[in-house]
Amino acid sequence: MTIEIVAKTKGFVIPLRMVFAELPGTERLAVDMAVLRASEGLQINRELIAFANVCRALSDESRADFANFAESKTTSLLSDCLEGNTKTLVLVNVDLEEKAAALATLRLAQIMSAITTFPVANDELSAGLLRALRVKNMALIEEVRGLRKGVTTDGEKYQDTQVMKAAMLELQGRVIASEKAKAVIMAEKQKSSAAVIDLRVKYRELLAAKTALQAEMLNSEEQRLQLSKTLIDMQMSETDLKENLANEKYELETRLLTSEGDIADLQAKEKRLTQEAQEMRKKNEEQQKERNAMALEYVALRHNYDNIMGDLGTARNRNETLGIELLNLVNAKKELEERSSAQDEQVAVLNASLKDANTAKTALQESLNSLQASERELRLQNENMSVMAIKKDVEIRQLQTEFESKKVLMERAQIDFIKEKEAESALIRTSADKETHRLTTIKSEMEKTMERLQSDLKVVRRNLATAEAELTGLSDKNVQMDAEIVTLRESTAQQAEAYRRRILQLVSDVGEGDDSRKLVQELIEDHARVQTQQNAEIADGRSRERTINRKMRKLATAYRELAHAFEDGDKTVKPLSESQVGDISLEVAQNEVSWQSEIDGVRIRLQTAQTQMESCKEEMVKQAEEQKKVVGRLRRELEEIGRDKQEIAAELTAVKMVHSACGDVLAAKSVSTDMGPATTDALKSIKNEIELLRKAYATDPRPELHAGTSDDSRREIERLREKLKTAGKSKRRSGEKMSSSEGEALRAEIRDLQEQIRVAKEAEDRVLKAVTGTRTAAQAEQERAALSMQCARAEAQVRQLQAYIQKQVAAFDKERQHLKQQITEMKAAAEAAS
Structure with a gap:
């Protein structure tokens, strides 16, 4: 405000x-x-x-x-x-x-x-006076400027005045500094005078005490025996006091050493606990690194799995395209078979080979039935494979979600475990710091008490030295008193001898003289006077003995008080009592119990941490086993994919064989037109077989083939080729036997058949172009080669994945053994600490 x-x-x-x-x-x-x-x-x-x-x-x-x-x-x-x-x-x-x-x-x-201010009155002029003073001030300023420029004749005086002003200001500063120094000196002088007065008062008190002590010592000169007795008692009490002080000092030193040993043990335990906490922290960091590495490995495995699944999808798409191509080939083959059947209707002349054609028909019927059965099996296998692929995809996604959930749970558990360990280590550290602080305070207090005891012991020794000096002076005075007592005894003996002589003289005078009553009266008076004098001396001696006894009792009580509570100027120094020592020992015992309980708690926490680590290791082992199972399942799936790839390769070979068979049929153009009935029979059988194939594929246009079916087709095609070869040979053998009309008819039929085969080939090419667009057979072969390369790459990746999983399993086993060894070492260390 x-x-x-x-x-x-x-x-x-x-x-x-x-x-x-x-x-x-x-x-x-x-x-x-x-x-x-x-x-x-x-x-x-x-x-x-x-x-x-x-x-x-x-x-x-x-x-x-x-x-x-x-x-x-x-x-x-x-x-x-x-x-x-x-x-x-x-x-x-x-x-x-x-x-x-x-x-x-x-x-x-x-x-x-200590802050110093220099207040000055804030007086301001009123408005009119201020204006006038400003005008006067301006005039004075102009005059000063003129003086400085040397316009007037008083320039030297102005400079002298300026120098004098500066000297005056300097002198004023010196005066102020000297006054401050004078004030400081006066304050110190006052303090020293007060200290001198106090010293004089204390000196006077000491002189008064000295005179009183001298008076008391003069009064106690006659009590040598009592002083010697009390001196012996004091010496005995002094020896007892020294022994008690030595024992207490030894006990305090032993307690101090034990407390220092306990502090060192606690510090060692604290260091060990901090080292264990650091080791646990390092292990947690290593586990975190391993978890990160496992996460990266999981990401790599997931990426490889996605690539494999993509390759599998591309392979399936390729299979579908190949199936469509095979279906187009079958349709072209159907057209070819239709035209060949038309040609077969025209060739009615070849009835001689009808039985062979019937037998071939039965064989082809059987092969057709086998092809249909294999086709149905392939269809079921395809459906089963698609269902299995869907199931496997679902299982893989479930495993992925379970693995991610377990991963999240493990991360949370690890974070909670780390937090708990850090909290426990912080609690242990704070408790250890508190205990060390409390022990250091106890140690400092005990050191202070030892210092106080040592100072008290020094004071006691000084007091004892002064008391011994006083006692030696008293002993000297006792010797003097002994000499005086001897002289008094001699004088009393002389007086007794004189008194005895006087009595004897008086008795003799009584026996000789008449005035016996007067002599008896004088004797009685002398005896009474001597008796009163002796009684007075005895009473005076007793009173002095009482005073000396009181002073000795006071002196003994003072020494006892010095033995128990020494006074050192301000009467504040007090040694430790037995109750305080007992409280300290009780507190140390209570702290030992609490320290033992804390150590037991730390051991229990270490055991729980070990159990948690073992459980985590077991979970990691279980997860590794589950990963092994997943890898085995993936391996089996890849083997199935390899088998499917082999089947696809077999189907491709079958398609190639069909193409070669069509080429062989087209190559029949180069055959000579002179044929015999064997050639016509062979062509008839080929026509019948093609018709049977057309009817078989007309029931189901899907081009899925089995390995056994492809082998049957291959055998059938080889058989057709053999028939064509036998037909050519029979033609050469029976060329001379045929008539010209029959030859012309056969040539016309062969030309018609060749024309029909050419038309079928053109239709097949048109179908292939319609299906594949601008793609040629070379491009299809390239695509098939690329598909096989992708399959080989997938197999190599699977092999790499298997090797990597084996390495990880070996690393897990090695880490498990290392953790077991660490746990055994920690148990041994805990047992050694206990």
């Missing part, structure tokens, strides 16, 4: 500004994490730190620190109060219960008390 007051007098204006600022306490808000998150606490701490830095820079003139008032809003607002033209008053409010905050506040107040 800022209050501005303006006081106006005749021609003057005096502005006054009063600032009330309340700063928060210097307690540290960052002690609690919840308070640390508060932005207000952070801003308060920043403001307080900046304010303390500015105050520290302003308080010490010897420091070269710059007072940065722009560091915070508080310092910028209070810049006039700290360094400006102000009189600053600081009120400090502390709480005795908060000792740390109160100490920090008092330190800040001490720093602020």
Whole structure:
């Protein structure tokens, strides 16, 4: 809060500004994490730190620190109060219960008390007077400028005045510095005078104590026996006290050594635990790396599997295209068979070979039945293969989803395991830090107590030395008292002898003289006087004995108090009592139990971690076995794909054989026109067989062939070729026997048959062009070769996949053995630690 007051007098204006600022306490808000998150606490701490830095820079003139008032809003607002033209008053409010905050506040107040300001009255002139003074000031400024330029004759005087002003300012600075030094010296002088006064008071007290002690020593000179007895008792008590102190010191040293050993054991345990935590962290990192490697391997396997499935799809598409091509060939063959059947109707002359044709027909019928059966089997196998492929795709996708879910679960379990281990290690570390801190505090307290005991022992030794010196002085005085007692005894003996002689004289006088009553009366009076004198001396001796006994008892109690609680100036030093020592031993025993329980907890956690690691290893082994099964299943599927590829190759060979058979039929153009009845019979049988093939393929136009069916077709084609060869041979043998009319008829029939075969070939080419577009047979062969290359590539990839899986299984087995060895080593280490 800022209050501005303006006081106006005749021609003057005096502005006054009063600032009330309340700063928060210097307690540290960052002690609690919840308070640390508060932005207000952070801003308060920043403001307080900046304010303390500015105050520290302003308080010490010897420091070269710059007072940065722009560091915070508080310092910028209070810049006039700290360094400006102000009189600053600081009120400090502390709480005795908060000792740390109160100490920090008092330190800040001490720093602020060292800040010095130089306030000057803020008096301003009124408006008219200010204007007149400004005009006068301008004139004076012009005059000064003229003087500086040397226009007037008083230039040297001006320079002298400037030099004198500078010297005067320098002298004023020196005077101020000397006054400050004088003030410092006066403060030190006052402190030293106060210390001298205190020393004089203490000296007077010591002199008074010395006179009192001398008086007491003079009063106790006659009590030699009592002092000697008490001296012996004190020596005995001193020896007992030394023995007790030595025993206590030995016990404290042994306890200190045991506590240091416990601290070293705890530090070793902490190091071992940190090493185990680091090893566990490294193992987790290695498992993470292995998991990443397995994920990459899974991605590679998945990519290879996708490539294989794509190749399989392309192979299936190729098979479909080849089946369509085969269907077109069959249709062309059907047209060829129809035309050959028309040619067979015209060749009615060849009835001689009808029986052979019938037998061939039966054979072809049988082959047709076998072809139909094989075709039905191929259809069922194709359907089964498609169903199996769909099932396998579904199973592979399910396995993929299961593998991904297991992978996610393993990652989550691993993350949870790592978090739990980190939390446990943090708890163990914090508990170990707390225990080490507590033990260090106990150790420091015990060291402090040992130092106090040593200082107390030194004080006791000094007191004992002074007491021994006093006792030696007392013994010297006792010797003097013995000599005086001897002289007193001699004088008393002399007096007794004189008294005895006097009595004898008196008795003789009584026996001789008449005035016996007077003598008896004098004797009684003398005896009474001596008796009273002796009684007075006895009473005085007893009173002095009582006083000496009281003083000795006080001295003995003082020594006992010194043995139990030594006083050292301010009477604050106290040794450890037996109860405190017992509390410390009990606390150490309780801590040993807690440490043992913590060690047992750590062992239990290590055992649980080992069990979890074993379970994780078992799961990894199970997953590896499942991957092996999947690899075996994929291997079987690839073997089935290889068998399907072999069947496709067999079908391709069958198609090639059909093409070659058609070429052989077309090659019949080069046969001579002179044929016999065997040739006509062979052509008739060929026509009949082609008709049977056309009827067989008319029932089902699909071109799927089996290996056995292709072999039957191959045998049939070979048989047809043999028939053609036999027909040519029979023609050469029976060329001379045939008549010209028969030859002309056979030539015409052969020409018609050749024309029909040519037309069938052209139709076949048209069908192939219609099916394949602009693709030629060479292109089809190239495509078939590319398909076979893809199949070979897929087989090579499968072999690589099998080798890689075998390597991974071997690596898994090796890692399993390594983990088992580590677990056995950890168990052995835990048993050794227990």
